Amino acid sequence: MSLYDQYPVSIYNSLKKEKEVFKPIHEGRVGMYVCGPTVYSDVHLGNVRTFVSFDVMFRYLKYLGYKVRYVRNITDVGHLVGDADEGEDKIAKKARLEELEPMEVVQKYTNGFHDVMDMFNAIPPSIEPTATGHIVEQIEFIKQIIDNGYAYEKDGSVYFDVRKYSQDHKYGELSGRNIEDMLSNTRELSGQDQKNDPLDFALWKNAESGHLMRWPSPWGIGFPGWHLECSVMSTKYLGEKFDIHGGGMDLKFPHHEAEIAQNKGCTHSGGANYWVHGNMLTVNGRKMAKSEGNGFTPEQLLTGDHKLLERGYSPMTVRFFMLMSHYASTLDFSNEALQAAEKGYKRLMASVNLIEKLGQPGGSVDKEKSAELTSVIDQALKDLSDDFNTAKAVASLFDLSTKINTFYQQPGELAKIDPEAFEYAIKHFKGIIFDVLGLRNEGEIAQDGKTLDGVMQVLIELRKQAKFSKNYALSDKIRDDLKEAGVQLKDEKGGEMSYTID
RNA sequence: GGCGCUGUGGCCGAGUGGCUAGGCAGAGGUCUGCAAAACCUUGUACAGCGGUUCGAAUCCGCUCAGCGCCUCCA
Numbered sequence: 001m002s003l004y005d006q007y008p009v010s011i012y013n014s015l016k017k018e019k020e021v022f023k024p025i026h027e028g029r030v031g032m033y034v035c036g037p038t039v040y041s042d043v044h045l046g047n048v049r050t051f052v053s054f055d056v057m058f059r060y061l062k063y064l065g066y067k068v069r070y071v072r073n074i075t076d077v078g079h080l081v082g083d084a085d086e087g088e089d090k091i092a093k094k095a096r097l098e099e100l101e102p103m104e105v106v107q108k109y110t111n112g113f114h115d116v117m118d119m120f121n122a123i124p125p126s127i128e129p130t131a132t133g134h135i136v137e138q139i140e141f142i143k144q145i146i147d148n149g150y151a152y153e154k155d156g157s158v159y160f161d162v163r164k165y166s167q168d169h170k171y172g173e174l175s176g177r178n179i180e181d182m183l184s185n186t187r188e189l190s191g192q193d194q195k196n197d198p199l200d201f202a203l204w205k206n207a208e209s210g211h212l213m214r215w216p217s218p219w220g221i222g223f224p225g226w227h228l229e230c231s232v233m234s235t236k237y238l239g240e241k242f243d244i245h246g247g248g249m250d251l252k253f254p255h256h257e258a259e260i261a262q263n264k265g266c267t268h269s270g271g272a273n274y275w276v277h278g279n280m281l282t283v284n285g286r287k288m289a290k291s292e293g294n295g296f297t298p299e300q301l302l303t304g305d306h307k308l309l310e311r312g313y314s315p316m317t318v319r320f321f322m323l324m325s326h327y328a329s330t331l332d333f334s335n336e337a338l339q340a341a342e343k344g345y346k347r348l349m350a351s352v353n354l355i356e357k358l359g360q361p362g363g364s365v366d367k368e369k370s371a372e373l374t375s376v377i378d379q380a381l382k383d384l385s386d387d388f389n390t391a392k393a394v395a396s397l398f399d400l401s402t403k404i405n406t407f408y409q410q411p412g413e414l415a416k417i418d419p420e421a422f423e424y425a426i427k428h429f430k431g432i433i434f435d436v437l438g439l440r441n442e443g444e445i446a447q448d449g450k451t452l453d454g455v456m457q458v459l460i461e462l463r464k465q466a467k468f469s470k471n472y473a474l475s476d477k478i479r480d481d482l483k484e485a486g487v488q489l490k491d492e493k494g495g496e497m498s499y500t501i502d
Numbered sequence: 503g504g505c506g507c508u509g510u511g512g513c514c515g516a517g518u519g520g521c522u523a524g525g526c527a528g529a530g531g532u533c534u535g536c537a538a539a540a541c542c543u544u545g546u547a548c549a550g551c552g553g554u555u556c557g558a559a560u561c562c563g564c565u566c567a568g569c570g571c572c573u574c575c576a
Contacts, residue, residue, distance in 0.1 A: 037576075050576035090574075172505090175571075181504045182572080226574085248576030253505085255575090278576065279507090285568065289575065324525070325515060330508075330569075337514045340526035347525085350539080383516095391516050395524035405540055409533090472535060479537075490539055500539090 002028075004064035007385040011244070012328060014252065014275040015174055019387060022274065024243050030061050030068045031242035033234040033272065035251055036128070038075040039109035040090045043116050044295035045318075045333070046281040046288045050248045052319055052438075053278040053327035055122040057246070057388050060436050064385075071237045072125040073230060074113075076106040076132050077213050077223055089223065092212035102212050106132075116298045119315045121438045127237050131229035134236070135215045138224045141232045141266050142203045150265035154194050156206030156220035160261060162199040169264050174275060175253035201258055203228055227258035234271055235263065245272030249279050278327045283308065285332060310335040313342060316442050320345040323390040323437055344398070349441050350500070351401035352433065354408050355426060361407075366416035374421050376400050377428045390437065400429050409493075443501055456487070460497045463489070 009022040024030050034054045037047055051072075058070045077091060095102040117124070131138075142158055145151040150165045151158050162171055166179050182199060202225035207214040214221045234242065240263070247256060256275065263271040280287045283294040296306040304312035313321075321341035325331045380396035383389045407414040414422075433439050459478060466475035479489045486502045 035576075038574080043576090047576050053576090176505050177572075178504090246576095249507095250571065250575055253571060254573090280570070280576075282569080287570065287575095291575085321514090329515085332514080334514075336526080340514060342526095344525045347539095354540095389516075392523070395516070398524055402541080409540065467535085470535075476536075483538085488538065491534070491537080492539090493533085498539095 002065040003381075004028075004061075004066055007064065007381045009061070009064070009385045010387055011274050011276060012387050013273075014277045015272075020274070022243075024066070025241060025273070028065070028067060030066045030244065031238035032058065032061075032068060032070045032244040032246065033230070033238055033242065034070070034072045034125070034245075035230055035247035035255070036072040036074050037109075037113055038090065039106050039113060040094045041109060041290070042297050043109075043113050044288065044290070044297060045301065046248075046295065048116065048120055048298070048318075049281045049322050049331065050278040051117060051122055052120060052322050053388075054246050054276075055438055056323065056327075056390060056436065057244075057276070058123060058125075059438055060384050060388060063431065063436050069127070069238065070125040071127045071129065071234065073233055074106075074110055074128060074130045075229065076110070076130050077102075089211065089213050095212055103132075106130075119298060120319050121315070121440050123438070129233045129237065131224065131233075132213075134229065134233055135224065137236055138228050138232045139204075139217050141228065141235075141262070142224075143218070144267075145203065145262065145265045148265055148268075150261075151203055152196065153219050154196075156222060157194060157202060158204040158219055158225075159195050159200040160203055160225075160258070160265065161196070162201070162261070163197055165261055165265055169261070171261055172257060174260060175257050177253065177257075201225065201227065201254065203262070227255050228262060230255075231259050231262040231266070231271070234259075235267060240267040240269040240271070242272055244274045244276055246276040246278065249277045252277060279330045282330050282332045284334075288333065308333075308335075313338050314442055316440050317342040317345050320348075320394075320437075320439060324394055326387075326389055326391050328387070345439070346443070346500075348397060348401055348433065348439075349443055351404045352430065352441060353444065354404055355430075358404070358407055359411050359414060360419070361414050361417040361422040362419040363415035365418045367418070369413075369416045370418040370421040373400075373403060373417055373425045376403070377425050377432075380432055381428070384432070384436065393432065394437075397429065397433065400425065404429075456499055460489070460499070463497065464495065467495075 010019050011022045012019045032054075034051070036051075037043055054070075054072075058068055061068045077089065089102075091102050091105055094100075095105045098105065100108075114124075142151065145160065146153070146158065149161075151160050162179070165171055172178055172182070179199065204217060204219055204224055205222050206220055207222045211223075213223045215223060234245065245256070245259075260270050263269060282288060283292075286292060286294065288295045294308065296308065298315075300306040300309065301318060302312045302315070304310065317338065318341075321338055322331065324341060324344070376396050376399050380393045380400075383392035383396065386392070407417075434441075459482065463475045463478045466472075466478065482489055482499070488500045488502065490498050490500070492498055
């Protein structure tokens with residue numbers, strides 16, 4: 001029996017607006033598509049949160065034994081600048097500002113994005129397709145939509161005919177909107193005269209002279225519309241029907257709504273069965289966004305070089321902080337919260353490090369105590385299967401952490417644990433922490449240095465001698481000075497000493 | 503205006519109609535030469551007002567406060 005049968009996953013489906021038992025289309029296999037970043041500037045924490053959320057889903061589904069194909073695109077063309085109605089492309093605009101080739105801009109920020117994802121230990125997706133790499137497919141997709149009667153051409157551009165579409169399908173099913181409301185609330189926008197209807201959106205845009213991104217098409221020189229790539233690439237790599245589609249809450253409308261319409265308009269299938277939306281990161285209760293000026297770069301987060309940051313925080317502290325809440329809840333950033341997360345993270349890692357130092361379990365096995373141990377793991381897996389509730393799972397991990405610490409201090413307690421139960425619990429304890437939550441043991445990395453460890457052993461030996469001769473002034477000085485240098489010495493039972501690096 | 507969300511103890515943050523979430527901080531204790539860490543103990547929490555119910559933080563209604571989307575946004 002596989003783990004996914006043992007711990008069936010349920011997911012909150014934005015499309016149905018309720019939690020459902022997850023049933024993949026193909027037994028044992030999952031196709032997952034997540035809307036990736038637009039690479040025209042640095043990613044900020046909000047982006048990181050969303051991708052970390054989906055990274056955990058990817059990791060957990062694999063942990064359960066599913067074979068997962070995870071597709072996350074790179075948007076390197078297509079999104080229009082909000083206040084420029086002339087149809088100027090974000091990337092083209094940025095290119096002009098920086099006097100670069102558009103593809104130079106794309107490459108620069110794609111590299112940066114990958115570096116940041118790596119820093120936060122997010123596993124690269126199975127496929128990371130780019131919009132510019134799928135111009136041909138996008139053109140074919142548009143042709144089919146036109147053939148199906150849901151799009152029209154006008155002056156070298158092609159628009160999706162929302163009204164026509166809504167006669168046959170429900171437009172707005174994901175975001176809970178209806179066409180009439182939207183019509184009466186449409187804002188006055190200039191430059192929309194080409195469209196038959198303000199609700200229509202572009203599938204292909206005619207490139208004006210001087211526009212930097214241009215490709216030939218049956219409708220002239222131009223570039224693909226803002227929403228098209230995701231429809232096209234999810235269909236290409238996952239099929240007309242696939243399992244999970246994810247993205248940030250703010251993409252629900254219009255982006256995902258348009259995506260569904262394009263999919264149905266082309267293939268008559270709506271794409272994903274389960275739509276999953278991650279919530280926003282907030283600062284003082286407000287969405288972290290570039291326009292608010294309350295976001296910061298990962299570099300600033302590490303160094304603490306930002307007016308909102310009291311000091312820097314390590315990547316794993318931040319990752320752990322994010323996992324202490326549920327992906328569908330807003331998460332409010334504050335220095336206090338981050339500092340609390342940092343302590344919690346270190347506490348967890350300290351227990352992990354202790355595992356190696358534990359003696360042998362068993363001897364005078366207490367069945368109840370053993371069952372208690374495995375039930376904590378059981379609970380954690382149930383919680384993860386319950387819409388990926390990392391917050392709850394983390395609580396179980398802390399329970400286990402306490403138990404491990406007790407085992408270390410009181411070997412008698414460890415003797416009560418059945419060796420098999422112990423092995424099972426430790427395997428999953430580590431599995432959940434490292435494989436599912438994707439945490440890295442930052443302290444351990446620092447301790448890898450053999451030279452440093454050798455130096456530490458010398459200092460520890462000196463301190464032991466000082467203590468033995470009751471020269472507490474010297475032994476305290478060694479400890480205090482090391483503390484100053486970022487190394488915490490701990491006296492243990494039996495006169496042994498250990499150290500941790502901050 | 504339309505669609506939707508949230509309001510939990512000092513802070514962050516889970517939560518099922520009845521059983522201690524958890525982390526951080528605080529208090530007391532054990533251990534220790536002193537620390538640190540760890541362990542144990544400790545908190546009259548669920549915005550307000552009504553209603554449903556044997557029982558609601560959890561369901562319903564209203565009020566108040568805040569937020570998101572509706573334009574690019576994770």
